[in-house]
Amino acid sequence: MSTLSLLERYGKGAVAGSRVSALVCRACGHEMPVVATSSCDRCFGPLEVEYDYTEVSRQISRASIAAGPPTIWRYQALLPLDLEDDARVSLGEGLTPLIHARNLGAELGLRNLHLKNDTLNPTGSFKDRVVSVAVSWARRHGIATVACASTGNLANSVAAYAAHAGCRAVILVPADLEPAKILATSIYRPTLIAVDGTYDDVNRLCVELADRVDWGFCNINLRAFYGEGSKTLTFETAEQLGWRLPDEIVVPVASGCQFVKHRKAAGELIDLELVDRGSRLPRFTGAQAAGCSPVATAFASGAETITPVRPDTIARSIAIGNPSDGADTVRIARETGGVVEAVSEEEIIEGIELLAASEGIFAETAGGVTVAVLRKLARSGRWSGDETVVAYITGHGLKTADAVSTRLPVPEPVAPSLRAFSERFLN
Amino acid sequence: MSTLSLLERYGKGAVAGSRVSALVCRACGHEMPVVATSSCDRCFGPLEVEYDYTEVSRQISRASIAAGPPTIWRYQALLPLDLEDDARVSLGEGLTPLIHARNLGAELGLRNLHLKNDTLNPTGSFKDRVVSVAVSWARRHGIATVACASTGNLANSVAAYAAHAGCRAVILVPADLEPAKILATSIYRPTLIAVDGTYDDVNRLCVELADRVDWGFCNINLRAFYGEGSKTLTFETAEQLGWRLPDEIVVPVASGCQFVKHRKAAGELIDLELVDRGSRLPRFTGAQAAGCSPVATAFASGAETITPVRPDTIARSIAIGNPSDGADTVRIARETGGVVEAVSEEEIIEGIELLAASEGIFAETAGGVTVAVLRKLARSGRWSGDETVVAYITGHGLKTADAVSTRLPVPEPVAPSLRAFSERFLN
Numbered sequence: 049m050s051t052l053s054l055l056e057r058y059g060k061g062a063v064a065g066s067r068v069s070a071l072v073c074r075a076c077g078h079e080m081p082v083v084a085t086s087s088c089d090r091c092f093g094p095l096e097v098e099y100d101y102t103e104v105s106r107q108i109s110r111a112s113i114a115a116g117p118p119t120i121w122r123y124q125a126l127l128p129l130d131l132e133d134d135a136r137v138s139l140g141e142g143l144t145p146l147i148h149a150r151n152l153g154a155e156l157g158l159r160n161l162h163l164k165n166d167t168l169n170p171t172g173s174f175k176d177r178v179v180s181v182a183v184s185w186a187r188r189h190g191i192a193t194v195a196c197a198s199t200g201n202l203a204n205s206v207a208a209y210a211a212h213a214g215c216r217a218v219i220l221v222p223a224d225l226e227p228a229k230i231l232a233t234s235i236y237r238p239t240l241i242a243v244d245g246t247y248d249d250v251n252r253l254c255v256e257l258a259d260r261v262d263w264g265f266c267n268i269n270l271r272a273f274y275g276e277g278s279k280t281l282t283f284e285t286a287e288q289l290g291w292r293l294p295d296e297i298v299v300p301v302a303s304g305c306q307f308v309k310h311r312k313a314a315g316e317l318i319d320l321e322l323v324d325r326g327s328r329l330p331r332f333t334g335a336q337a338a339g340c341s342p343v344a345t346a347f348a349s350g351a352e353t354i355t356p357v358r359p360d361t362i363a364r365s366i367a368i369g370n371p372s373d374g375a376d377t378v379r380i381a382r383e384t385g386g387v388v389e390a391v392s393e394e395e396i397i398e399g400i401e402l403l404a405a406s407e408g409i410f411a412e413t414a415g416g417v418t419v420a421v422l423r424k425l426a427r428s429g430r431w432s433g434d435e436t437v438v439a440y441i442t443g444h445g446l447k448t449a450d451a452v453s454t455r456l457p458v459p460e461p462v463a464p465s466l467r468a469f470s471e472r473f474l475n
Numbered sequence: 476m477s478t479l480s481l482l483e484r485y486g487k488g489a490v491a492g493s494r495v496s497a498l499v500c501r502a503c504g505h506e507m508p509v510v511a512t513s514s515c516d517r518c519f520g521p522l523e524v525e526y527d528y529t530e531v532s533r534q535i536s537r538a539s540i541a542a543g544p545p546t547i548w549r550y551q552a553l554l555p556l557d558l559e560d561d562a563r564v565s566l567g568e569g570l571t572p573l574i575h576a577r578n579l580g581a582e583l584g585l586r587n588l589h590l591k592n593d594t595l596n597p598t599g600s601f602k603d604r605v606v607s608v609a610v611s612w613a614r615r616h617g618i619a620t621v622a623c624a625s626t627g628n629l630a631n632s633v634a635a636y637a638a639h640a641g642c643r644a645v646i647l648v649p650a651d652l653e654p655a656k657i658l659a660t661s662i663y664r665p666t667l668i669a670v671d672g673t674y675d676d677v678n679r680l681c682v683e684l685a686d687r688v689d690w691g692f693c694n695i696n697l698r699a700f701y702g703e704g705s706k707t708l709t710f711e712t713a714e715q716l717g718w719r720l721p722d723e724i725v726v727p728v729a730s731g732c733q734f735v736k737h738r739k740a741a742g743e744l745i746d747l748e749l750v751d752r753g754s755r756l757p758r759f760t761g762a763q764a765a766g767c768s769p770v771a772t773a774f775a776s777g778a779e780t781i782t783p784v785r786p787d788t789i790a791r792s793i794a795i796g797n798p799s800d801g802a803d804t805v806r807i808a809r810e811t812g813g814v815v816e817a818v819s820e821e822e823i824i825e826g827i828e829l830l831a832a833s834e835g836i837f838a839e840t841a842g843g844v845t846v847a848v849l850r851k852l853a854r855s856g857r858w859s860g861d862e863t864v865v866a867y868i869t870g871h872g873l874k875t876a877d878a879v880s881t882r883l884p885v886p887e888p889v890a891p892s893l894r895a896f897s898e899r900f901l902n
Contacts, residue, residue, distance in 0.1 A: 118545055118570060139574060139835055140592060143545060145567025151641060165567060168595055170835070172873070208835035214578060218900075223888035231876050234883040235831040241900065245891035256893045261901070404662040408566055408597070408635035446599070446873035449658050456661040461650035464672035466683045473645075473668065474688070 067103040068128050071095040071272050074376070082128070084189065084269045086258050094372065095272040096312075097128045105320050110291060113283075113322075118143045120177050120280040126316055127280075128273045129185055137183045137213040139170035142280050146288040146438070151406040152419070156426035160436040162294070164285055165409055171208045171232065172444035173201035173365070173412075174306070178277035179266055183209040185273045186264035193218060193263040194270075197254040199247045199302065199365050200229035201443050206266055207236035218263060220250050226364060228447050246359060248370045271305075278306045279313035285438050286314075286323050293317065293327045294436040298422055300414045301334035301343050301388065302366035304373030311380045330438075332380050334388035335421035337361035337413075341390035343374045347381055348388075354378075362393055362451050363413040365443055387430075391420040399423065400445065400452055410445030418442075494530040495555050498522040498699050501803070509555070511616065511696045513685050521799065522699040523739075524555045532747050537718060540710075540749075545570045547604050547707040553743055554707075555700045556612055564610045564640040566597035569707050573715035573865070578833040579846070583853035587863040589721070591712055592836055598635045598659065599871035600628035600792070600839075601733070605704035606693055610636040612700045613691035620645060620690040621697075624681040626674045626729065626792045627656035628870055633693055634663035645690060647677050653791060655874050673786060675797045698732075705733045706740035712865055713741075713750050720744065720754045722862040725849055727841045727869055728761035728770050728815065729793035731800030738807045757865075759807050761815035762848035764788035764840075768817035770801045774808055775815075781805075789820055789878050790840040792870055814857075818847040826850065827872065827879055837872030845869075 071080045075093025088095060108125035116122030117133070120142035124130070145165045153161035169176035179202070186194050195218040196206045203219045210217035217238035221230070222245060234240050243250045251267075258268045266274050286293050293314055299307050311332055317323045336344045339361025342354045354374035359367035371377070381388050391399070396413055399420030404410050411419070418439050431437065445452070462468050498507045502520025515522060535552035543549030544560070547569035551557065572592045580588035596603035606629070613621050622645040623633045630646045637644035644665035648657070649672060661667050670677045678694075685695045693701050713720050720741055726734050738759055744750045763771045766788025769781045781801035786794035798804070808815050818826070823840055826847035831837050838846070845866050858864065872879070889895050 119572075140572025140595065145546075145597070147566060147639075151639070165597070168567065168597065170572070170592070170595065171837070172871075208831075208837070210835075211832055212574075212578070212835035227880070228873060228876060230885070231880050231883060232837060232873060235828070235837050235872065235879060236835055237828075237832040239900075240884075240886050241896075242886040242888040243891045244888045249891035253891050253893060253896060257896065260893070260897075401662070401664075404635075405638055405664040408637075408639035408663055410598070410635070410659060410662050444599075444873070445662065446655060446659060446871070449655060452662060453654070453658050456658060457667075458657070459667050459669040461669040461671045464670050464676035464680050466680060466687070469668075469680060469684065470687075473666075 067100045067107065067125065068097055069100055070098045072098045084191065084264055086255065086269045086271070097272055097276055101319065108320065108322070110322060113287065120180060120277060123280050123283045126283070127181055128276050129181065129188065131184060131188060135184070135188060136180070137187055137209050138180055139176065139209065139212055141169050141176035141180045143284060144168045146285060147407065147409070149407050152403065155402070155406060156423060157433050158426060158431055158435065158437055159433055162436070162438045163407065163409060164281060164438055164440045166281060166440060166442045167409070167411055167415070167444035171204040172447055173205065174281060174440070174442040175201045175205040177280050178274045179205040179209045181277035182264070182266040182270045182274035183213050183215065185270060187213050187215060191264035192216060194266060195219065195254070195263040196266045197247065197251040199367060200225050200447065201365050202267065203233040204229060207233045207238040210238060211236040220254055222247055222250055226448055226450060228449060232447065247368055275305050275309050278309035279316070281440060282310045282313035283317065286317050289436070291323050293323050294330050294438040296331040296333055296386065296435060296437045298333045298335055298418055298437065298439040300366050300418050300440070300442055301336050301371070301377055302368045303371045304343060304377035307332060307334055307377045307380060308373045311384070329384050331386040332384045333386035334377055334381055335418045336388065336390045337363040337366065337396060337417050338390040338392050340367045340369060342369060343371055343377050344388040344390040346374065347378050352378070362448070363396055363417050364448070365412060365414045366417065387425070389421045389424060391417060391424055395420040395424070397452060397455065404445070409441060411441045412443035412445055412448040413451050414443050415441040494527045494534065494552065495524055496527055497525045499525045511618065511691055513682065513696045513698070524699055524703055528746065535747065535749070537749060540714065547607060547704060550707050550710045553710065554608055555703050556608065556615065558611060558615060562615060563607070564614055564636055565607055566603065566636065566639055568596050568603035568607045570711060571595045573712060574834065574836070576834050579830065582829070582833060583850060584860050585853060585858055585862065585864055586860055589863070589865045590834065590836060591708060591865055591867045593708060593867060593869045594836070594838055594842070594871035598631040599874055600632065601708060601867070601869040602628045602632040604707050605701045606632040606636045608704035609691070609693040609697045609701035610640050610642065612697060614640050614642060618691040619643060621693060622646065622681070622690040623693045624674065624678040626794060627652050627874065628792050629694065630660040631656060634660045634665040637665060638663040647681055649674055649677055653875055653877060655876060659874065674795055702732050702736050705736035706743070708867060709737045709740035710744065713744050716863070718750050720750050721757050721865040723758040723760055723813065723864045725760045725762055725845055725864065725866040727793050727845050727867070728763050728798070728804055729795045730798045731770060731804035734759060734761055734804045734807060735800050738811070756811050758813040759811045760813035761804055761808055762845045763815065763817045764790040764793065764823060764844050765817040765819050767794045767796060769796060770798055770804050771815040771817040773801065774805050779805070789875070790823055790844050792839060792841045793844065814852070816848045816851060818844060818851055822847040822851070824879060824882065831872070836868060838868045839870035839872055839875040840878050841870050842868040
């Protein structure tokens with residue numbers, strides 16, 4: 049089945065709402081109809097949802113948001129779907145805790161450090177935000193099979209949401225994925241396909257497949273809708289800070305899609321005057337593992353394009369060697385005064401351990417990357433101490449338990465008696 | 476250090492608020508002061524927090540709750556502490572999703588089946604509710620070391636909350652605990668002590684220890700406060716149902732503490748007229764693993780007391796052979812028209828798989844017990860189909876991954892080419 053027939057099949061009856069007028073190519077500005085499609089049909093650039101913000105501003109306010117559900121759907125007026133509660137495919141994603149990290153902040157010299165704990169989404173990562181939007185879109189438009197290429201977290205999420213929606217799921221992952229991520233996908237009984245290759249190989253295969261089958265690939269032909277779900281992380285951060293934007297946001301970078309959407313979200317909050325007047329764009333800072341740091345490398349060298357790499361890092365969930373939105377990430381970091389920084393494997397592990405011991409939050413390797421970049425930047429004197437800095441912790445530690453399990457002490461058992469205990473521990 | 480000196484040390488300056496007047500023995504009615512203490516000093520019975528409900532009713536309303544934080548602390552007027560936001564030890568516990576389980580409901584013949592997904596608490600289990608209250612109480616009353624006896628989930632939670640609070644934690648667990656639960660405790664760097672014995676052995680040791688050291692044991696000398704946190708699960712359920720109580724609540728039973736508190740919570744909601752007038756008490760139904768089912772056994776035999784057993788089940792988190800609140804659990808089930816049922820190991824695994832495949836929720840073995848009991852009762856014709864039934868899913872699947880990992884298919888890898896893929900999957 050060609051892209052055209054997919055357009056024909058799903059183009060009619062789009063429920064994007066009166067606020068959504070078109071998909072627009074971020075590279076060349078070409079306008080396309082609001083249908084499932086992978087990229088600009090002129091230049092293959094990435095597609096953005098174009099909103100009628102006059103209409104959006106009529107539909108959204110602080111009060112309407114506060115009256116909404118405790119999920120990403122409280123921001124529906126800034127998402128590309130108009131659905132009643134029951135028509136959403138929702139497992140309660142979003143409105144995750146924003147934690148004032150006093151202990152970690154003291155360690156790093158930051159009095160106003162906050163952690164957005166997105167490990168507490170339904171399948172343990174921020175991907176549930178984007179997948180709830182994508183699978184809702186797919187189901188509403190009659191797409192019977194949802195699919196994805198994944199480094200793991202997306203696989204978990206698509207499999208779970210498809211189960212909840214009663215859709216078929218086809219999930220393609222690199223064959224050497226972490227055992228916990230395989231398990232936390234297959235438990236939902238999708239069609240799980242292990243591909244001999246890197247994530248970039250898997251992704252390339254899916255791009256080709258998307259032209260041949262009538263499946264909705266969350267991060268390919270549904271990507272324009274899917275990506276919009278990421279914005280809710282920044283919407284929530286502003287709401288939870290009392291409708292203020294932080295001075296700086298630190299985000300792990302894989303494809304860069306999320307990074308680009310956070311910039312868009314902050315702009316929307318300012319333009320719609322949802323945040324206090326006079327609010328300025330945060331600095332957007334990216335975090336990568338040195339073992340897969342094409343975006344950090346481009347940032348450091350002053351390049352405007354990304355040179356792909358072959359990933360070699362324990363931070364598998366962000367190991368994308370050829371990031372689709374890498375160049376836009378570099379541009380946004382530069383424009384807003386942010387940076388893109390990379391850290392070593394040892395620093396990643398230390399980041400996981402530091403976060404857990406100081407704040408009681410157990411993150412996966414990508415979270416270790418984020419905390420390690422925070423620490424590296426703090427040590428380099430980036431902050432004076434009063435800035436409001438928010439770090440996005442995007443995946444749960446039990447997903448990559450193997451990364452830390454061998455480093456933790458295994459206690460020697462004690463006999464179950466007061467005497468044995470006292471002799472060993474109370475003297 | 477004796478219990479008395481602990482009283483002396485922590486009895487003064489209790490910030491239980493004007494609404495909390497005493498601790499009262501559930502067995503003999505003896506009144507005690509509001510301090511850290513393990514049990515009634517006359518009969519060793521369990522202690523309940525006694526509220527002045529006239530005062531509570533002045534402090535709480537649907538509006539005050541809606542205006543509160545998206546955590547258990549929105550119900551502070553029904554908790555034994557009055558703390559400002561900053562003084563609470565909170566990681567965002569509570570207000571977890573209540574999911575209308577249409578697929579699982581269809582399978583079981585229940586149109587109004589809801590799942591309270593308490594796997595989405597900060598450390599992946601409902602224990603974060605009770606620990607947030609206990610550690611907040613401990614910190615406010617100057618207790619420098621928090622401790623617990625645990626089957627795993629409590630260990631995860633106490634370690635995390637102590638890290639966040641900046642307290643010392645001493646955690647005692649059976650030495651043969653699941654690896655994921657050891658890891659998800661030690662990552663927070665508590666003093667982790669493995670005891671050669673069952674949970675009941677560990678608990679007995681902690682009861683003795685609580686008389687010797689000045690530590691706050693969450694589930695022993697802080698138990699009266701700690702247990703109150705459980706009520707928030709039922710408060711939220713009612714709020715999320717639009718201030719209605721369900722017809723029946725299905726709860727996994729370990730010590731029975733949680734079960735007793737849900738009954739108390741429902742009574743409070745009715746007495747304070749927070750739920751719609753005419754609301755009736757739900758039936759309270761308990762779920763156990765046949766490999767550790769002293770409460771189900773007592774229920775079935777008509778006994779009023781519990782005969783302890785030696786646990787042998789994969790549902791380790793609820794494997795308490797000598798449950799402190801077992802007799803009260805049996806009584807409440809009987810009084811409300813509920814039952815206490817047990818299921819086999821095979822049924823537990825099937826319960827985990829059924830829940831994941833039908834609703835996209837991955838639960839630990841205790842969740843498998845709950846779903847399996849739901850299925851068993853549905854098959855026995857317990858429900859006509861229109862009842863509102865809520866099941867509490869209390870712990871995350873990645874905590875007991877080993878229970879299902881060997882049963883899931885491991886996919887045979889495919890080469891990363893459209894041709895290889897098509898030959899194998901598209902014909």
